[in-house]
Amino acid sequence: MLPPIFQKASKIISVLEENQYEAYFVGGCVRDYMTGRPIHDVDIASSALPSEVQKIFPKVIPVGLEHGTVIVRYEQESFEVTTYRTEGEYSDHRRPDDVRFVRDIKEDLKRRDFTMNAIAMDTNGKILDPFGGKQAIESGLIQTVGHAADRFEEDALRIIRALRFCSQLGFSIEEDTKKAMQRCGAQIDYLAVERLTAELEKMVAGPFFNQAVDYLFALELYHYLPIFKEEPLLLKELEPVSSLAPVFALVELKSAALTAAACIQAYKCSNQLKRQALNLVEGYHLYQKNGIDAWFVYQLPKQQWEDFIYLVRQIDQATIDRQALHRIRNKLPILSKKELCVNGYDIIEWFPERPKGKWIKDVLDKIEYHVVISKLANEKSKIKEWIQWNLPAQG
Ligand SMILES: Nc1ccn([C@@H]2O[C@H](COP(=O)(O)OP(=O)(O)OP(=O)(O)O)[C@@H](O)[C@H]2O)c(=O)n1
Ligand SMILES: [Mg+2]
Numbered sequence: 001m002l003p004p005i006f007q008k009a010s011k012i013i014s015v016l017e018e019n020q021y022e023a024y025f026v027g028g029c030v031r032d033y034m035t036g037r038p039i040h041d042v043d044i045a046s047s048a049l050p051s052e053v054q055k056i057f058p059k060v061i062p063v064g065l066e067h068g069t070v071i072v073r074y075e076q077e078s079f080e081v082t083t084y085r086t087e088g089e090y091s092d093h094r095r096p097d098d099v100r101f102v103r104d105i106k107e108d109l110k111r112r113d114f115t116m117n118a119i120a121m122d123t124n125g126k127i128l129d130p131f132g133g134k135q136a137i138e139s140g141l142i143q144t145v146g147h148a149a150d151r152f153e154e155d156a157l158r159i160i161r162a163l164r165f166c167s168q169l170g171f172s173i174e175e176d177t178k179k180a181m182q183r184c185g186a187q188i189d190y191l192a193v194e195r196l197t198a199e200l201e202k203m204v205a206g207p208f209f210n211q212a213v214d215y216l217f218a219l220e221l222y223h224y225l226p227i228f229k230e231e232p233l234l235l236k237e238l239e240p241v242s243s244l245a246p247v248f249a250l251v252e253l254k255s256a257a258l259t260a261a262a263c264i265q266a267y268k269c270s271n272q273l274k275r276q277a278l279n280l281v282e283g284y285h286l287y288q289k290n291g292i293d294a295w296f297v298y299q300l301p302k303q304q305w306e307d308f309i310y311l312v313r314q315i316d317q318a319t320i321d322r323q324a325l326h327r328i329r330n331k332l333p334i335l336s337k338k339e340l341c342v343n344g345y346d347i348i349e350w351f352p353e354r355p356k357g358k359w360i361k362d363v364l365d366k367i368e369y370h371v372v373i374s375k376l377a378n379e380k381s382k383i384k385e386w387i388q389w390n391l392p393a394q395g
Contacts, residue, residue: 002033002125006033011075022105024121026109034119045084045120050062113144113155114145114162116171131146159187164199166212167240188221227262231257239310241307245276245280245304250311253315280307280311292325333377343364
């Protein structure tokens with residue numbers, strides 16, 4: 001019996017079959033099922049054209065009609081259904097110039113990147129495997145479907161995908177595939193960097209990341225990774241980690257010339273990732289200065305503790321005591337500035353003769369610091385008194 005995640009999707013396939021079309025599970029879900037990894041989403045390939053899928057199911061969202069992909073909403077869940085297709089030339093190394101829909105699943109499997117990703121499975125778990133994907137999985141091999149250089153010329157992202165799968169699965173790369181990766185490497189420069197970033201993120205999180213890095217060096221592919229091409233050794237001996245934020249923080253802390261901000265820009269990451277990376281860098285500087293104290297724990301968001309612990313392990317080979325972090329956090333008088341019992345309006349009211357200005361924020365920052373380190377009680381009267389003694393000079 002297939003795992004539950006396939007069962008709901010099986011109904012979509014059955015409905016397509018009742019309407020005289022073919023449909024199979026394809027791609028990552030079949031690979032992950034066969035390698036015993038968790039399955040995160042289920043993709044369906046079908047002989048039905050997008051317009052035909054739309055006629056059969058009442059709720060269909062056309063997400064990528066030009067590639068033949070629609071989302072079918074079925075019993076409150078979404079499933080991607082993609083029409084069997086072949087792809088034409090990729091003259092810009094990014095997108096096929098034309099997509100042709102076909103009615104034969106084998107044609108569809110033939111245009112896919114690796115044999116382990118070119119297996120179709122029906123609702124009974126029976127597989128259709130014209131390129132020996134099962135055998136490759138059993139041998140732990142990443143091997144292209146057909147001529148390797150052709151697959152990489154169609155889409156150079158597949159070179160990085162091979163490394164990503166190596167990192168996730170611990171598989172080796174088959175000889176011809178490896179040679180073609182090296183030969184076609186320069187085409188990585190033409191890719192939209194966001195696609196590279198998504199693969200890099202999955203790559204650094206893989207349990208066999210070091211094995212992928214060994215390939216990156218052996219095949220001289222680091223030349224095509226922004227930032228790391230300047231200091232490739234930064235990637236050596238890095239432990240796997242689930243986000244790029246600590247990786248980019250590490251770049252800044254280990255390199256004299258590179259910064260986390262430059263990494264974020266080069267890989268076009270989100271503002272959220274930028275904030276996280278910069279928080280980690282700032283946190284590390286605080287930690288270097290004063291160790292793990294109240295101010296440090298206050299400054300570093302709890303969600304980033306694990307990344308920080310990782311960072312310190314990578315840089316100093318030191319262990320941070322999680323219990324100590326919890327103990328200090330539990331004793332913090334406040335957890336955010338909002339919890340201070342005074343705000344800017346109180347200060348203006350207490351010192352009406354002073355013109356408003358930046359001094360108010362500066363005073364509040366100092367109050368925040370003193371309250372956090374328990375040098376000042378978070379009480380209105382105490383804080384008012386403290387300001388009177390510590391009022392900055394006017395002008
Ligand atoms: N450059 C690419 C990207 C994808 N594919 C094919 O499309 C499938 C789905 O692609 P995607 O979801 O990007 O990758 P997955 O292999 O499913 O991996 P993941 O589990 O990370 O989604 C792949 O299995 C592969 O058959 C391909 O041939 N070439
Ligand atoms: Mg997928």
